Amino acid sequence: MKFTLSWLLEYLQTDANLEEITKKLTHIGLEVENVVNNSTLAKFVVAEVLEVTSHPNADKLRLCQVNDGSKILQIVCGANNVRNNMKTVLASVGSTLPASNFTIKPTKIRGVLSEGMLCSASELALTQEESEGIIELSDDYTVGSKFFNCDTVIDVNITPNRGDCLSIYGIARDLAATGIGELKAVSIPQITGSISSPIDVEVTDGKSFISGRYIANVQNKQSPKWLKDKLESIGMRSISTIVDITNYVMISFGRPLHAYDADKMDKKLT
CATH class of the missing domain: 3.30.56.10 (Phenylalanyl-tRNA Synthetase; Chain B, domain 1)
Structure with a gap:
């Protein structure tokens, strides 16, 4: 574990x-x-692409002005999704890519200096599938903060x-x-239900026990950064907010949870 x-x-x-x-x-x-x-992962930081222009010597490459939180760097990038004002992951000079063990150095690409690398999910070993572009981060990521x-x-x-x-x-x-x-004591808030569950559960053997909570108006989105960081730090891939919450509770307290789409369930379970 x-x-x-x-x-x-x-x-x-x-x-x-x-x-x-x-x-x-x-x-x-x-x-x-x-x-x-x-600690070797500290050189992968959240960065913002400030400006994207064409590479003077290569049609498929772009020149990017990138803010790493402390300075502006020039990065040569070949990803088709790179654009102005996007947040992504920067492999700073001296970092080593987890997927290939390749160490990033200042280098000239088709005659133009590149001072780092903008990363895809596969290059960071976050997925086994080949990525089509660089990682796009949401607004809750802070420029200059550590990605991992x-x-x-x-x-x-x-x-x-x-x-x-x-x-x-x-x-x-x-x-x-x-x-x-x-x-340390764990604070467990008491939450009183305000809606009725449309799911009716009947236990017929007189011994088993089942409990659940019906939650309405749920929007299953990408998990916040703190939750993704916790799961991914121990090798567990972030799926979505609902799935990640169940995994977080299981790892934290040893309590397996399962979430079901109430619209796809029979209203009476035996």
């Missing part, structure tokens, strides 16, 4: 450092298989008898029991 150190510390109050935490995890039977330092969550990732081996630790909160609880820190 993978989790970031910062995600763990949302539920565990501790002064212990990374080495002390990983040693304690192995000591209590949660064997640490790997610790990944993602560069936090340290811890990978532990959970044995079949430790289902209680198949969540970050469960791992934090187990660590707190060793005395290395204190488990």
Whole structure:
């Protein structure tokens, strides 16, 4: 199971450092298989394309003036979707592309200097399919901020008898029991339903239990950056807001959730 150190510390109050935490995890039977330092991803930043002009020596290339949050860079780009005022991901000089292990250097492309690279999703190993253009980011991304969550990732081996630790909160609880820190209280707001569910569920065996909540007027869009960052930092691809929320709750608290389209369900379930 993978989790970031910062995600763990949302539920565990501790002064212990990374080495002390990983040693304690192995000591209590949660064997640490790997610790990944993602500081090398810090050179991938959110950038804004200010101006796009034609390359003087190549019909299919464009010259882009790009703001990386601290300076204006000249980038040669061949993507067909690059345009003025779009936000995208810049691989700064010195960064190494995750998909190809290629290190970005200042280089002349058809006689014109390029001071970085505007990236596609496949070049950043965010998808296995070949991307047709560079990544287009929404307005909630801040120019100059890091695109990746560069936090340290811890990978532990959970044995079949430790289902209680198949969540970050469960791992934090187990660590707190060793005395290395204190488990933080989780605030759960009480939300009173204001609409009636059209779905009627009947349990016929007298033993089973099922619960759910009907949510109306939902617009399933792209998840906000903070949620995408959390999931993608542990290798889980962002799908949509609804799917990402269910995965977030499962990873955080070990509570599997399933979301269904109420319009496509039978109104009476047995």
